[in-house]
Amino acid sequence: MNKAYKYRIYPTKGQQRLLNRMLEECRWLYNRTLGYRKDAWEQEERSADWYETKRLIPVYKKTVRPTLSKVYSQVLQNVTERVDLAFKAFFRRLKNGEEPGYPRFKGYGRYDSMTYAQSGFKIDGEWLALSKVGRLWMVLHRPIEGKIKTLTIRRSSTNKWYVCFSCEIEPNILPPTDKVVGIDVGLEAFATLSTGEQIANPRFFRSEEKKLTKVQRKLSKEEKGTPQRAKRRKPVARVHERIRWKREDFAHKLSRRLVNEFGVIACAHILHQVSKDGRKGRETH
Template sequence: MLKAYKFRIYPTKSQRTKMERTLDLCRWTYNQTLAYRKDAWEKEGKSVSKYETHNLLPTWKEEKPELNDVFSQTLQNAQERVDLALKAFFRRVKAGENPGYPRFRGRGWYDSFTYPQKGFKLNAGKLYLSKIGNIKIKLHRSIEGKIKRLTVRRAATGKWFACFSVEIEDQLKPPWKDGSLVGVDVGLESFATLSNGETIANPRFFREEETELARVQRKLSKAPKGTPERKKALRMVERVHERIANKRYDFAHKVSRYLVNRFGLIAFEDLSIQNMLKNHCLAKSISDVAWNMLVTLTSYKAVSAGSMVVLVDPRNTSKMCSRCGILVEKTLSDRVHSCPQCGLSLDRDWNAAINILRLGLQSVGIKTVEACPF
């Protein structure tokens, strides 16, 4: 199995210049490759493979000698990204979707380069990159397994990171935590409500930074284009966004770790977030909570924790009474589930979480379970 490690690196000023130059040359290679394949199809109806584009690199290096300053496999990886983008485009077309054709990358819109197999080495707190040199790296944890590839990424704030893809041996899956079951209803009032009645508060990271973000964005809008003041203001905006993203990511990691350490089966709703974002009244709040991130992190951690994550159909989980099963219509403002048939009255999110657990158990073949503990 593959595992990813991400570390902060601290290049010198000259190394930063080389790395930014590498990004620009990879961007040029990407655009040139996309243009070549696009022209070949439009003019000749010919489909060009990535291996054919690899054979163009020696000619391009003669016409543009600065390409020799970039490790050869790194340039090939830029061409591979074009190949993957086109394959994804045609796959979505065949599926009946209406995707946009892969775009050319403008300046500043190419922020990573990859060493697919070699050209890099870790040694005594330094990361050696071919054509760039030895860079200081903060190894805050040890790397286990065999390193297969390295991607160097520049964040919007100007920070640089090294992302290693590591191959490790398949580990024996721990025994399933029998008996510890939970349904999780994610929401806006509370970040998550569990079927046992527990709630996890919604931290609202974007909302708490909104005033500061508005302040720095006003500075950005007032700064004249092309000036050092605008560049400085843009960096301030990027730092606020980075701070929000880091808080959200850290919170999702902690909640997912709590769930997989405690429960053997964790049931979530299989939500279509993109459709939910079409509600403009709630779009900002839905984007802030990042439900998909929680499900993704919980799913991969469950593999090595002896837990199981199941996704269930979200239809009627909020309407259905968890005791008698009838549907009780509600508006978004109705926060309490009150069943006119059996008299059950409890928080609507708690009621939904119990229904989610029941559906999750049914999906794995467990049907003889009491729907509601009351």
């Protein structure tokens, strides 16, 4: 099975500029690959696959975008793979009758991660050496287990940098237990267990609502496109980031407790149905 390990990294200012430029090169290649596949279908009525777009990377380096050579080759190959996965997901949703959602072009600053596949990096204690970047200090708060399959560098909305390792490990099998529980997710309470326990809704957004209102009011006063507005946008992103952290921490701790305690967990799944007269109904499974 695969397990992810996420750590905070602290690049220097020069390394941050370099990483931002590399992400911009990846964004350019993503848009170029998406446009190539789109034109191939619209103009030639053929489907360009991942292998075809991957072979175009050396051509782009020589003729169109020499700055692509500043990015590790496997990172660029992963960019074209992401476009391929986006199209596969589009056709899968289309086949299943869902909202298809055609792959979109990435605007400036909208490409926030890049992936090294099994090479181009080296771990030396709390230091991470990246090809084309250099050595980065990493907060190694827990040891990495298993075989590292991929490494992803990610930039958050608040300009924090993280590294995420996807590792192949042996599954950790918990001791068997005969305890069974059913879970019903509600509105008044976050969840109600068949044992009678009610888990209160933490409402993290409500606890941060005053702070969010304050920073959003300051943001709305600044003119769009100005450096002042960009500066005011960071505190708003910081509040949303803090809310997300609290939600993720709550969900992780709760799910971990339930998995450790019960051998079988059944969840009530509610489907919303719309009748012919437009009224919504609910069906529980």
